[in-house]
Amino acid sequence: MPIYLRVTMALSAVVTAVCAVVLTVAVLSGNATVRLEQLRTFDRMELSHKVFDQLHEQHPDTGITGWSGGEDSAPCPGHIAIKEGVTFTCTFIDDGRERKVRVYIKDTDSGDLEVGPPSP
Numbered sequence: 001m002p003i004y005l006r007v008t009m010a011l012s013a014v015v016t017a018v019c020a021v022v023l024t025v026a027v028l029s030g031n032a033t034v035r036l037e038q039l040r041t042f043d044r045m046e047l048s049h050k051v052f053d054q055l056h057e058q059h060p061d062t063g064i065t066g067w068s069g070g071e072d073s074a075p076c077p078g079h080i081a082i083k084e085g086v087t088f089t090c091t092f093i094d095d096g097r098e099r100k101v102r103v104y105i106k107d108t109d110s111g112d113l114e115v116g117p118p119s120p
Contacts, residue, residue: 042111044078051076051090051103054115062118064092064099076103084108092118 042050048067052075055062067075076090086105091098099118106112 040082040111041079042076042082044074044076047078047080048074048076048090050113051101051115052092054113055101055118058115059117062094062099064094064118067092075101080105082108082111094118 052064052066055064067073075092077088080086080088082105084105084107088103090101090103092101093099101118102116104114104116106114
């Protein structure tokens with residue numbers, strides 16, 4: 001085996017060993033922090049009801065009366081992350097035409113929403 005391959009392999013082994021030692025020392029000394037955050041999401045039906053209720057509270061003259069059917073026809077998407085700053089759109093049907101509503105998540109902890117007016 002040529003000398004440059006031996007040197008390269010030896011250096012790779014040394015670098016790997018040094019990294020392993022540094023990582024081990026950091027973990028054992030408590031200087032390495034691993035933070036796992038559980039991602040909460042809205043259930044599609046729950047979210048659709050919440051948006052519909054807030055839509056009528058904040059914009060009572062919308063004319064949107066709800067939706068028919070079950071989860072497959074729910075106006076809001078499913079599995080939206082409950083995280084501040086996330087925006088998404090719900091699509092309600094009003095007299096046969098689509099009315100889109102833009103929704104903004106205001107708070108990660110409470111899941112408070114800001115619901116915009118429906119599209120004309």
